Amino acid sequence: MRPETAPFPRGSDALAELSAQAHGLNARLRHHAAADVLQAAVETIPKLALVSSFGAESVALLHVAAMVKRDLPVIFIDTEMLFAETLVYQQELTERLGLRNLQIIRAKDSAERDPNGTLHQRDTDACCALRKTVPLNAALQVYGGWITGRKRFQSGTRAQLPFFEVETPRDAAPRIKVNPLAHWAASDVAQYIAENRLPRHPLVARGYPSLGCAPCTSPVKPGEDPRAGRWRQSEKNECGIHFVDGKMARTGA
Template identity: 50%
Template structure:
């Protein structure tokens, strides 16, 4: 009986996906249109096992629209760090409603964690990695607990650390999909125009990559689109796609 229980524990804790699965999917969908790839997966092997995660930033509407045309009931996860622009929260509600999503799930940092580790709310000013960990990484990990896979909106052109971004990868035993990995800025803009998607209200003001308000600034002409994130810090990623301040994240 003890041996049977031990085996059951091993089954329960085994990762849903391993690197070989990501490799297989990258090979299977090489050269396949993004919408066709999502349609094939979201209606079959990943149905009921996957969520889409969105920051509702300047380019988020493209992937959200693409997924909504396939399955509007897919869980849509948004992490409210409680440091977001009011414009982002309004855009989130308007865009999710516009696209017809029926399962928007909002996760926030644990108030006890905030009281213990960011009582003043100013940790972003002296430890942005720690702030991201408390306010974004931990809440997202909690949000993804029921799922075997999740969909990210990262693109390869968004900085050097994302240049070799694959369509499929493994993150903490989950399959992570990066459907727009190979998309260019021009392709994204074309999709916005073709489908008449609403833009984030701050984009016209020069905010090309939008995160938390204290750590987001306007991008100057000629700068990388993510130059306005954590300006003045040796940091370009929040931590939800890898080790905080190390490998590429969300």
């Protein structure tokens, strides 16, 4: 996709304007359901996209989005190191939910910068940047906001996660980030999936409650934190796609 002039605030007043908008939306929707939050986001934020990993819990948010706006752009980052099951699941969910605007993005220079696919063994941060963060940020340049599946229960850094927040990337205009499932507990996700008879990612039943790239994701034992299998035996637990104060977040999910 060729970059265009994004239809959202720029310049010195952009951050203040978006912050005021996010604050107003949070105040108005603080007791509302996820579908209401997403509907309000679609109606008020120009050029909005949903970013999905098609991972362990992704089907819940994708189902809500499909009910609100079936042609909402859905961005899927194919890092070219995902589990084969994830790629098949992505195709099946896209058809099952009738998603009409799926956009699959990949790194343009992975073959040159990581020809043997071993960068993750030497530098996991560089691998995530190459295959996920940089391609996603490029894709988001034309959007005024994006929707995530983040939830408060996932980590201490998200304990106060709002429905709407302002993100300030280093090399892009500020934009609104929408978290429709922020208030959901793990049990809410499981109940929603069960009640709507939605298909689970096949690896969930094999001990993968959190999924990323195959080389950096391992099964989780009973009693372990759901994200214990991500970058196991490493302090890293974030791929870097979320920004806090202009810096890529290094904690949380």
